[in-house]
Amino acid sequence: MDNMYRIGEFAKRVGRSTSTVRRWEREGRITVRRTASGQRYFTDSDVRRVLHPGFDDSSRRVVVxxxxxxxxxxxxxxxxxxxxxxxxxxxxxxxxxxxxxxxxxxxxxxxxxxxxxxxxxxxxxxxxxxxxxxxxxxxxxxxxxxxxxxxxxxxxxxxxxxxSPPEEMVQDLLAIVHTFSSRLSGLRRYTKALKHDLTSGGAR
Incomplete structure (x- = not known):
């Protein structure tokens, strides 16, 4: 179901000013909907039509x-x-x-x-x-x-x-541990080299 946006929200989503959106309305370039109380509003479909000119909403697909x-x-x-x-x-x-x-x-x-x-x-x-x-x-x-x-x-x-096989969770958690372990190992090597450089510099 499409979300509803007031003119300011719609303008922000399409990267334009509210005055530009009002001009589009006057020129008939966009369809304007109104609530029962007469308030102007736009939908996600309107956003897509502006961002992707010529795009047909009915062609949107269902993917598994x-x-x-x-x-x-x-x-x-x-x-x-x-x-x-x-x-x-x-x-x-x-x-x-x-x-x-x-x-x-x-x-x-x-x-x-x-x-x-x-x-x-x-x-x-x-x-x-x-x-x-x-x-x-x-x-x-x-x-x-x-x-x-x-x-x-x-x-x-x-x-x-x-x-969602539980063994996959184990594999992914092991991957996380391995990644951080590698980073820590690299950090230790860097720290050791840094200390060595500082010591050598101090000796000079």
Whole structure:
């Protein structure tokens, strides 16, 4: 469902001044809606039409995104897809595209994930369906949801815990520990070298 914006909010979202928006209205370049009390308002659809001229709202797609962490989980990926097919059928969602990806939940540079987010930001997607929040990302789901909402896309979470393998959580946590451990190790080496340079400088 589209959000409603007053003229000032709408102008900020499209990067224009309120006077420019009023001029567009006078020139008939934009459609202006009014509430029962006569107040002017705009919607997410109006924002997309300004930011993406010629864009047809009716062409926005429904995408299901399925992910597992490793190649060894391909059976789990197939089960995830099957479960999502049943979920979408039950919700009466007509799916335009199925995205399958193998990659860790901590990796935000996944090729298919980035393509999905780019499509959301271009206003091309109406709905993204996932089995569980961590299928998109292990952390930061609320921010991704905020970005999607800002561009008129709804993220539907089936919330099927069984499709979020616990061993993936362990793998991701180990990845975090490894990352910080490496950074600490590098910091210790840097500190040791710095102390050596300072000592050598003092000796001179």
């Amino acid at each position: 995104y399925c992910r597992v962490s490793s190649r060894g989980q391909m059976d789990a990926l197939a089960s995830q897809v099957q479960a999502m097919e049943e979920f979408c059928r039950g919700r009466g969602l007509a799916v335009d595209e199925w995205v399958r990806e193998v990659g860790g939940g901590m990796d935000l540079k996944r090729k298919q994930f980035l393509a999905l987010m780019d499509a959301i930001e271009r206003g091309e997607l109406a709905t993204v369906v996932v089995a569980h929040q961590d299928r998109l990302a292990r952390f930061g789901f609320e921010y991704l949801e905020h970005v999607a909402d800002k561009h008129g896309c709804e993220i539907v979470v089936a919330n099927q815990e069984s499709l």
